[in-house]
């Protein structure tokens with residue numbers, strides 16, 4: 274009985290297969306078809322996620338709002354809290370500037386996305402050490418926090434989402450350090466070698482996010498990734514005051530970011546069991562480039578495995594459970610790109626200036642709040658001016674006549690698999706921060722571009738220490 278049963282099953286599969294082969298006109302080999310057939314029927318193991326907001330401070334409200342929202346997307350999809358690891362500073366919900374205490378929104382009049390968010394790594398536990406410990410699944414390497422890590426096996430799927438400030442080859446983690454592109458990709462390769470996942474999807478939103486993966490992430494380790502921007506592009510905030518989908522009057526900050534909002538709202542308005550990652554990529558890309566002023570553009574980029582993983586339904590990673598959708602867009606206030614005036618997009622590092630400027634305008638004349646807001650804005654502007662000046666001075670001291678080529682906005686061609694290149698970059702950053710103080714997100718962008726060029730022309734440690742200590746004889750104490 275059992276034998277004849279499997280005979281029939283096998284026969285049906287063979288007949289089905291040959292129909293499919295004919296249908297596809299031989300484009301795909303039988304072997305591919307068989308593996309796809311098997312693939313589609315073997316469910317992945319546990320769905321895991323690691324969500325990271327890289328910034329703190331109320332002016333950066335949107336990064337943590339994005340991450341909280343991502344948690345709701347996954348939670349409504351049916352992922353369990355034990356499998357969702359959240360790393361965020363957690364200073365927004367109860368910040369004195371928050372007009373709705375305990376509430377975080379990721380779009381105008383949206384739901385409270387803060388509800389139920391696990392607080393795995395908050396405050397100063399948001400740092401590179403914990404980031405890599407979580408990623409590699411090494412609980413004993415975590416310090417502080419819940420100790421939850423990506424304790425995954427070879428059947429599991431993993432979704433990683435990062436939202437924050439970036440620079441060329443860098444994703445910042447508050448002021449506790451930076452995630453370097455090479456370290457990120459090496460950790461992913463190690464996880465692959467350890468057979469610690471079946472498939473992985475990574476979404477990153479930050480300025481220059483393409484530079485975290487471009488020419489680094491291999492196509493054959495089962496990881497598909499997209500980023501908010503190309504190597505040299507900014508990424509843009511969304512739902513900012515003064516834009517057509519502005520938050521209510523009196524709100525002085527941006528609620529989200531363009532790429533992040535786009536993938537999440539796409540996930541909430543589609544059937545997750547059939548909507549593919551590929552379709553999502555197209556929808557997000559379309560939403561980000563239509564009706565664009567070319568000066569304010571960021572392109573969604575794709576990296577890694579854009580064959581097998583690309584054709585997976587988003588539900589394989591985000592969960593299918595649309596029935597329990599908590600953030601369903603029903604009030605009609607959701608973004609519609611036909612009406613979105615992208616000429617008013619706000620760059621990541623301008624979003625904090627916008628906030629400080631609006632806080633100043635909002636404060637009553639002659640009040641204590643007014644002078645406080647004025648000071649905050651003045652300090653931020655002074656800090657940027659100081660960073661501009663210092664970085665320019667270092668380059669001038671080192672390169673004199675050729676300084677313009679070092680300051681050029683484009684990244685010189687380098688071999689990203691050269692270990693010396695990364696050592697050089699880290700050495701430049703350490704030297705700067707030792708002598709001149711911690712770089713702001715604005716300063717990091719500026720310094721990353723010149724660092725890439727300086728390492729490309731072979732700057733030595735002695736040279737950079739000499740120039741940096743001359744440029745910053747007294748350490749800048751703004752932190």
Ligand SMILES: *[C@@H]1O[C@H](CO)[C@@H](O)[C@H](O)[C@H]1NC(C)=O
Nearest residue numbers: 406409410411412413414415
């Ligand atoms: C996990 O981290 C600890 C502490 O940093 C380290 O000693 C150990 O070698 C790590 N384990 C693995 C498997 O990498």
Ligand SMILES: *[C@@H]1O[C@H](CO)[C@@H](O)[C@H](O)[C@H]1NC(C)=O
Nearest residue numbers: 517612613614615616617618
């Ligand atoms: C978009 O914004 C720009 C700059 O503020 C303005 O000149 C233009 O008229 C706006 N377009 C629409 C359709 O609102």
